[in-house]
Amino acid sequence: MNISTILDMAAEAHGERIGVVHGDMRMDYAAVRERAQAAARAIEASGARYLAMLDVSSPAVPIAIFGAAYAGVPYVPLNYRLTKPEINELLARVAPAYVVVGEAYRGSIEPRDDLRLVSRAEFLALPPAADAPLQPDEDPRAIAVQLFTSGTTGKPKAAILRHENLMSYIMGTVEFASADATDAIVVTVPPYHIAGISAVLSSTWACRRIVLLENFEPRAWLDAMRSESVSNAFLVPTMLQRVVEYLDALGESPKLPALRALAYGGGKMPLSTITRAMALFPDVDFTNAYGLTETSSTIAVLGPEDHRAAAVSDDPKIRRRLGSVGKPAAVEIQIRDESGKVLGAEEAGLVFVRGPQVSGEYESLGSQLDADGWFCTRDRGYLDADGYLYLDGRADDVIVRGGENISPGEIEDVLLTHPAVADCACVAIPDEQWGEAVAAAVVLKPDARVEPAELQDLVKARLRSSRVPQTIVFKDSLPYNETGKVLRRVIRQEFAQCSR
Ligand code: ATP
Known part of the structure; x- marks a missing residue:
């Protein structure tokens, strides 16, 4: 060992x-x-x-x-x-x-x-x-x-x-x-x-x-x-x-x-x-x-x-x-709601994991495993009836608009279907009426043009109106870390600076 x-x-x-x-x-x-x-x-x-x-x-x-x-x-x-x-x-x-x-x-x-x-x-x-x-x-x-x-x-x-x-x-x-x-x-x-x-x-x-x-x-x-x-x-x-x-x-x-x-x-x-x-x-x-x-x-x-x-x-x-991350490997996986209740197949919530490879421990915070050894990944997702796990973004990235939880991924998936859109990321921005609203940073394909209203209409046609980005900005590129994760906190800061 x-x-x-x-x-x-x-x-x-x-x-x-x-x-x-x-x-x-x-x-x-x-x-x-x-x-x-x-x-x-x-x-x-x-x-x-x-x-x-x-x-x-x-x-x-x-x-x-x-x-x-x-x-x-x-x-x-x-x-x-x-x-x-x-x-x-x-x-x-x-x-x-x-x-x-x-x-x-x-x-x-x-x-x-x-x-x-x-x-x-x-x-x-x-x-x-x-x-x-x-x-x-x-x-x-x-x-x-x-x-x-x-x-x-x-x-x-x-x-x-x-x-x-x-x-x-x-x-x-x-x-x-x-x-x-x-x-x-x-x-x-x-x-x-x-x-x-x-x-x-x-x-x-x-x-x-x-x-x-x-x-x-x-x-x-x-x-x-x-x-x-x-x-x-x-x-x-x-x-x-x-x-x-x-x-x-x-x-x-x-x-x-x-x-x-x-x-x-x-x-x-x-x-x-x-x-x-x-x-x-x-x-x-x-x-x-x-x-x-x-x-x-x-x-x-x-x-x-x-x-x-x-x-x-x-x-x-x-x-x-092809859109799932498959089945649990040498661990157990559970989906729970915010109150800790274990959810059934197809019900979306927080992904929990348990097994000997899971340390769930940090240097100054100590162990974050619960009494039964489960660790909360802070990823959101669901298991389907056949046991395949689908991820739906990270809990910390969820946009809470008037108490409604909105996953940025679902809006991004729609924006990416537009032929002019090369890349995009949605984040929460402060909103007086709803607490938070959706903002989108969009990178267009070379020489492509599209008006923000057209992208808003596309989202409106496919998703509930609460998902429509209130603000859309066009950028040359999005910030990524070296393992390919989009840095939403950097995009959030950029939106905050623009609105000052
Ligand atoms: P921090 O916790 O400091 O924000 P981090 O979570 O990005 O850092 P990692 O441990 O490198 O650091 O990343 C783990 C996360 O990466 C997972 O929680 C999940 O969101 C994402 N991830 C890893 N593998 C996959 C995958 N195959 N498909 C989708 N997302 C994945």
Whole structure:
């Protein structure tokens, strides 16, 4: 019940197999273990209580994850896109810390006596430990990872994942050494996101080659997929959308003969993107994975069979499943109303989850699980009669107009059907009469024109009048975070500034 077991077992079963690839650097699993052990000794010698990392993806990431586990300290990756004050505020929360920092980010850290700064190059060149391997702490309740959430809905929260949470997730979802010698995965999500960490853990457990890309860009992704004959990939929706647009603009077929499985998740996938991706990659197994930081990653999965059935079926019930996140994976899921009453099939409410991979715990707030071990995801949604979960936005994004709850997603889905609309996001703005009203930020397709009244009429024709955006502004682009979530709080602030 310590995540270092994952690397120990991979190194023992397939030590000679390439575990990590980054540019020209290739490291077999035995070398990854040796370096993680060296890292653990260095962390121990520094007296640090955390291993923090401020860098893009590199081989330092798996070494840091497992090195911290051997040393018995939490791994704390930081978002390198934060501002300098934000980064230093987070570092102050984890000092004394051993901090692995990429050269590009060294200037973002204010020197402090209780931070031991180590460059990525130094970290990767640590000499092998001469003494016997460090035996990790066997306490399953020890903290493996402390992860700051994306901060999509507010300030980042420090989610805590214990060894038992991550091990339950890996063992519940991946078979040990199940990859064959040629299998590889490209990891494009940043190292501070749970999807990046779970990709490293699950691929090591499967003994699969992990190809790390520093930044996502469709051409570089396709090149890496081809040159490494990659079999598996995970993309957040905006990344898949960019790959699809890139291939469509070239008028090229993707030519990725080794690719077998493409998983996506981390945010809502537009139907048009997944439909087009399935047409471009007809032989690939698609999986939609829904998960949260606080749940150690995936909690519901829409698998390849459901994707294929939805694409060819005449039955509307089966077709619409492409818009669902599938069925609970190794957890239980319940839908409850605001008062806590458990709802039945097709009734929309808050999504609750329970299972050993669910930590539901934050550094300063403590455990947020209820007495029966359930965690409220703050996502809204419903389960259909067949047990498929449909998400309907986040509770914190709901617009409350005169006591009526309005999900921005339903209005956005209608606006996106207009041929001139490329992207849009609806948010709440203050309203004297109703408390809150709907405002829409809309991005038009190149050279397209449309009047706000036409878009308001479109919504009026399809939805109740309370859904019609009172204000519509046109923008060149919407703010997104790096995992593809639209930042509604930023859009709300922009509306607030405009109305001042
Ligand atoms: P914060 O809690 O600070 O606002 P965050 O919730 O954005 O940050 P994450 O834990 O990265 O941080 O995101 C989890 C959320 O992402 C889920 O609650 C859900 O809203 C969304 N999500 C994840 N996977 C999917 C998916 N497959 N389909 C739709 N939405 C998804």
